[in-house]
Amino acid sequence: MRHETKITARYAETDQMGIIHHSVYPIWFEAARTEFIKSAGITYSQLEKDGIMLPLSELGCRYIAPVHYEDEVIVETRVTKISFAKITFGYRVLLGGNVMSEGFTTHGFVSSRTFRPVSLKKVFPAFYETLVNIRED
Secondary structure: OOEEEEEEOOOOHHHHHHHHOOHHHHHHHHHHHHHHHHOOOHHHHHHHHOOOOOOEEEEEEEOOOOEOOOOOOEEEEEEEEOOOEEEEEEEEEEOOOOOEEEEEEEEEEEOOOOOOOOOHHHHOHHHHHHHHHHOOO
């Protein structure tokens, strides 16, 4: 399953050259990931109430073409890898159907109480199965 999140590039996100600063892409990834999780049937806040957190362990982004102020982009999000202990999301930032950047984030599943790794399959099996079933390579 792929989820699309529309984002309009804000002036505050641009650099002196008038393009979106590289540090903004992880923020866009987070916004898109939050919407993706919601579209899968649960919110981040509910996951935390249920005792699960997803701290970031790795982030990567490849910048292909610039995005400018007021451009309306689509951030496409999907699950690319999942195990009992971690999940990787893939992202593509699209403008008019063209890929402007590609990226990924990897997150561990940890207990919100102890911050120690947990098996999502054991503590939240229904959500784990949902994520496994919507994974795309």
